[in-house]
Amino acid sequence: MAAPFLEEPLYSFWKNQGAGEDTAETPGMRVDVEKYRMKYRSYRLGYTPAKGPVEDILKEAEKDSTRSKHKIAGTEDEDKSPIDEPLFHHLSDAKRADIGKYRDDYRKYRLGYASGAKGEVANLFKRTISQSHGGYQEVERICKELSEDDDSDLIRTVSEPAVPTWLPNRLKGLTTQLSGIFADAADESASGSQPIFFTQPQSVLPDPSASYIKVPQMPDGSLQLDAGFLLSNTPLPKAATEFSSIHVIQTAGVSAKIGAAQVKNSAAKLGKQCVVHDWPTIPDNDAKAEYDALYNVASDLILQGANRATLLVFVGAGEPGEMALAVILAMLPFRGIQLAYVTPATEYENPLRTLRSPSGVFEYTATQPERMGRASLAAIFGPLEPCTFKEPLTTWSPLRPEVHPEEQPAPFKIGGLDLPMVTFEGAYSDGVERLANLLVSHYGQDVYPVVSVGETGDALGYGDDLLGAIAAHDCPGFYFPHASGETCKSPEAYGQLELLKAIGAAKQSGKKVVVIAVGGGVNGNATGMIAAMTGSVFVEVPTTLMHYNDATTSAKKAFSLVVNGQILSKNILGTFYLPQLVFCISETFLTLSKSSVHAAVGEACKTMGMLGIANSKTGQEDWHNILGGVEFASDFTKIIETVGGFEKLIRFLQGTRELKAKALALGEELSAMRMERASFGQMATCAKHREKRLAELRRFFHDQLTSEDRAEVIKFLTVINTEIIAAKAMFLAYSDPFEKYRALLFEYAHTLGHGVEAFMNGLYRRATACGLDYSEAFRLHGQCVGMAVLWAGEMSKQQGLLDGDGFLAHQGLLYTFNRFGGYDFAPLRRLCDQLSVSKEEFCEGVLQVVRRDNKRGYCKCAADSSVDQLVRERPGCLLRSSDPDAELRYLVEVTEDSQRRVLERAYDCEFDKVAVLKDGNLQLVSRMEASGQEGDQVKTASALRGLIGSLYKEGSGETEA
Ligand SMILES: NC(=O)c1ccc[n+]([C@@H]2O[C@H](COP(=O)([O-])OP(=O)(O)OC[C@H]3O[C@@H](n4cnc5c(N)ncnc54)[C@H](O)[C@@H]3O)[C@@H](O)[C@H]2O)c1
Structure with a gap:
């Protein structure tokens, strides 16, 4: 089955390898690293904390930091040895009980937030694995070792306590209690008099604040640091009930080392994990050294087990610019952890004013609305009297362009702020x-x-x-x-x-x-x-x-x-x-690759499938729990009606590949000339040639395409962008600006989508090693999501949740856009055949990734099950769970068998279809059948839109809002 339309210049393959999108954490990596941390922590628990005079404390602090560095350097032996087991068996019962308790606590506090809990392997590898250590192979080995750990202990999140009444209820492939009649999630039950969908709050972002806390002093005036004091006086991260661990940054100088050692020793007495990291001495006015220090230490924090509920204690010397570095450091891991900044300074420094690093290059202003009220500095500890700093967010004044005849605005808000x-x-x-x-x-x-x-x-x-x-x-x-x-x-x-x-x-x-x-x-x-x-x-x-x-x-x-x-x-x-x-x-979109356009449409079909006609009466009921949802709710399915413009754009991109390649070649020549410091004249000539090619390409668009065709392409671009932006705004404007709860719905079709993406990326690497051209089989992240939209629909069908016209409508969304085969599996299958990858190997490979999907951490998930998001009855109608934890993200539990079945059928190319209008009927026909037909996808789309509209009306007897 040939698919000559999927050609992509080779340069784009390796550039895009590993492509994925932001909420899509590298599947599996987070779980692997958690295991590594567990081992590492058990290992550390085997050490007796230091006690004794100052010299001993200093020695111990030195030892600890060396030990920490040693671990970072990670000798092969250390990395290979099963660190925890032997040590664990040699421990006393009491110590084992401690470790057990620690593990339980740790599990309670494991990360679970989507924003930030992104895999958590650290730069450790990057900085310590050089070519001399085996380079790339060594990284592969470590990753493999990590991933071979038992992964049965997937845990829930910090913030959402377990619901003891969870009773899995198996229904065909589905293992969850269904709540088709929308049971409200716990956080949304008290919606007041006005439905929250219609409530548009003025502001949803907090004003930043931080407390200054007086620390007891020794007779000589030095600060007396105590872990318990720091833990109880620093505000907890949102929704946590306890700090999971302490990570101390010790700056240079004896007093900081003493302070760090005091924290470490007192933490040991409390049974609280404490890791000490060294902050390097940074030469004056050296922005690069500051930058490197920030990322080295931030990576070190992650590797050594810091998580979202960690207390970061920065023991400073009170030097100018130090607070800025501490704050910027704390903003990085997981997009921010709680910082307790310890300073001996005898004058207050307002942490909410602009803080600048010593070089003056890096700065942090907590009141900047750009930062959405996030202040990573939670408390300052020092010798002065207590006080509280609080400042309002400054007024958000972005660049709002005045109306321009050639400009299309796309309204968008996040956290109540308009973003032009x-x-x-x-x-x-x-x-x-x-x-x-x-x-x-x-x-x-x-x-x-x-x-x-x-x-x-x-x-x-x-x-x-x-x-x-x-x-x-x-x-x-x-x-x-x-x-x-x-x-x-x-x-x-x-x-x-x-x-x-x-x-x-x-x-x-x-x-x-x-x-x-x-x-x-x-x-x-x-x-x-x-x-x-x-x-x-x-x-x-x-x-x-x-x-x-x-x-x-x-x-x-x-x-x-x-x-x-x-x-x-x-x-x-x-x-x-x-x-x-x-x-x-x-016009910059005129040089895109076809894959890039297919990827955007794959994601758009996901959005249409999950949100449907959100501005209808039925839609308002479906999404009644989205705060202020009314402002951006739209008929998202209107994107399908722009399929004509999509097809014309793809044809245009196919027809102008040569011109684009020539322009790119000239551009690359120009870059080389710039590096070689060629004369201005030479570069200007080259730039002129490139401009000519690009002008030709644009002229082609304006002269060769009819004005109707051009208008269709522009309409496609405008509508897809406006609608997808509105869909994001519906959730981010007020309801979930930090994308942790309801907005995780945008992960719909990402479970199997990530699985196939990660597995295929492995095959691309194998193909490269074998010298195979895998250009036809190459799929961008959004294309994998598109395929997974189909698979999600099939799973819903298997489970009796989606059938008849509802199923046709859901699948038809993507199939309408599949005339060019951008979502066909056949090219992937051919690559599997070339590399002798069997159906079993493919399914198992994808499921291995799925088993590590971090969405499992949000709710209960049995050993042979997985969590996913599914549509029922029609587009825009999500299956909902009665478990409030899962419900916050529209997650439901499905069996692995049901996922495997759908993957097997995909491997057999059963889902390589196109939506067509045949004898006035909307049908999904196989690729073979479709290839002989010209078809008019605009008519197909119009019929599909009509079908979706009727499904909405049928369900409620309504007329559209
Ligand atoms: N922050 C978020 O919430 C969020 C959401 C979605 C995606 N993302 C991130 O976006 C990234 C994916 O973005 P992407 O799809 O744009 O990929 P990309 O940035 O890798 O771009 C793809 C390729 O297209 C090239 N390119 C860009 N514009 C072009 C043009 N006009 N003509 C020709 N070539 C062009 C790029 O140089 C690149 O090689 C991911 O890293 C993902 O994490 C973030």
Whole structure:
């Protein structure tokens, strides 16, 4: 079965390897690391805490920190040995009981939040596994070792206590109590007089605050630190009842070491785990050393078992700039842990004012609305009288562009804050000009633009053009081209000396630094981290659909953990930080790859399937528990009616591949010339040639396509973006701005989607090693989600939850967009055959990933079961659980057998179909049958939309709202 339409230039494969999306944690990695931590902690429990005079304390502190470093260095022997078992058997009963209790406590406090609990393998590997240690193979070995651990102890989250009344109720493949009549989750039962769907609060973000607590002093005036005192006086993280452990950062100097040792010893007496980390001595005015220290120590924290409920104690010397570094450090792991900052300073430092690192490059202002009220500094401990700092969030004044005839705004809010998002639909060069004008007029002549762009955006000139346009206003800036792709989403790739120096110099000369991310979601997320660390204005210029409608519609920004090119953990070190403007120039989408468009549509079909017609009366009942949902509720299914524009865009991208390749080649030549410091004239000539190719490509769009076709393409882009942005806003505007509860619904179809994505990425690596071309089989994350939407529908059908027209409507959403085979399994099957991967191996491989899915941590899940989200009856109607923990995320428990069955059928290509309109009837026909037909997908879509509408009316006898 040939699928010649799935060609992709090879360069995009390796660049996109490991692609996934933000809420999608690297499957399995979190669980593996938890096991590693358990071992490591048991190992540490075997040591007697130090007691005795100061010299002993110092010695012990030194020893402890060496031990900690030694562990980081991780000799092969240590890493291989089953650390906990032998030690465990040698312990006394009392000690074993302690460990048992500790384990129970630890389990209680394991991470479970989606935002942040992202895999948790640390930079340890990155920094210690060099080529001389076996490099990549060594990383593989460690990952394998971790993943071979028993994974039967998946635990629930910190915040949501177990419900003792849980009674699994098996129904075909389903093992949950069904609550088709929507039982409210515990947190939403008291909705007051007005239904919460119609309640639009003014503000949902907290004002930051922090307390100063007086610490008892020794007769010589030095601070007397005690773990119990710190634990009981530092506010707990939201929803936790206790701190799970203490991690102490000891700065250089005797008093900090004594302080750290005091905390460690008193923690041991309490039976509380305590790990000490060294803060390096940083040369004066060295931003790069500050950056490296922040990420080295943050990674060390994660590896050595810090979790969301950890208390981070920073024992400082009271030096200027130290508090800023402590706060920025605490903001990184899991997007923020509670910080107790200990300082001997004899004057107050307000932690809510702008804090600057000694180099002046990094800064944190807790009242910045961009940070959405998150203040990672929870308490200050020192010799002064107690007091409380509290400040309101400053007024949110983003760059709100005035109405422009060529601009389409896409309304969006997060945490009650409006985020201006616009698409410029005119000519590319006018769009660049318009953006430059907006930036200079809003931020003034003192603006210092820092344009960050990945390889492809650089080669296509997208970053260069914008910087040039701003410079033309007499506002020069800094150009920061960097490697593209998921494997480069790491602190190392972005923390470049020149970049930090440029930002530092601009700040020193009083400029307004505006960090601008031009490119895909990887660039947006990682560049956002640089903006957040430097407290700069952040502006996003998305050039992929995914970046525009998914990555910018979330405040989550993050780096991944990447070791020797392998992604070990996605988005683990991050923070919340909002851009002040999202400005998209639609003509940049004309150079996208087909996969990228299919991926965006795969995610859109997921949204249509789960939310349906949310602004209908029935929809309002379905989503009655979403605070302020009414503001952004929409008929999300209208996206299908733009299928004509989608098909025309795909054809256009196919027809212009050569032009794009030529432009890219010229762009790459230009980058090389820049590196070799070629003359300005030579570079200008090359840039002109590239511009010519791109102009030709755009002309092709304007001259070769009829105005109707063009309008259809633009409509497709506008509608998919507007609707997906509205869908995100419906949940993030008020209900769940930090994406921990209801908004996790956006994980629909991600369980098996992640499974197949991770498994196929392994096959791509094998194919590369065998020299096989896997271009046809390559699938981006969103395409895997698209396939999994179909599988979710099939599972619902198996379980009698979705049938007849409801099933047809749910499956038809994706099948309408499948004329080009972007969601077919056949090419993946061919690769499996070439690599001799049997059906069993495929299913088992995918299920292994599924077994480590972190959604299991949110609710009960039996050994032979999994958790997932399922639609019942029709699109937009989610199956709901009576377990409040699960219900908060629309999770239900399903059997692994039901997942296996659907995977087996996918492997047999049973689901490679297309929705067509035959004799006036909507039908799902096999790829074979479909290939002979031209078909009119616009009519198909219209019939499908009619069917969905009638399902809504049938269910309620309503007329649409
Ligand atoms: N923060 C969030 O909540 C969130 C949500 C969704 C996705 N994300 C993140 O977004 C990332 C995925 O984003 P993506 O799909 O844009 O991938 P990407 O950023 O890797 O871009 C894909 C490729 O397309 C290239 N490219 C970008 N624009 C182009 C254009 N106009 N023409 C030609 N090539 C172009 C890029 O250089 C890259 O090689 C993931 O890292 C994910 O974690 C984050």
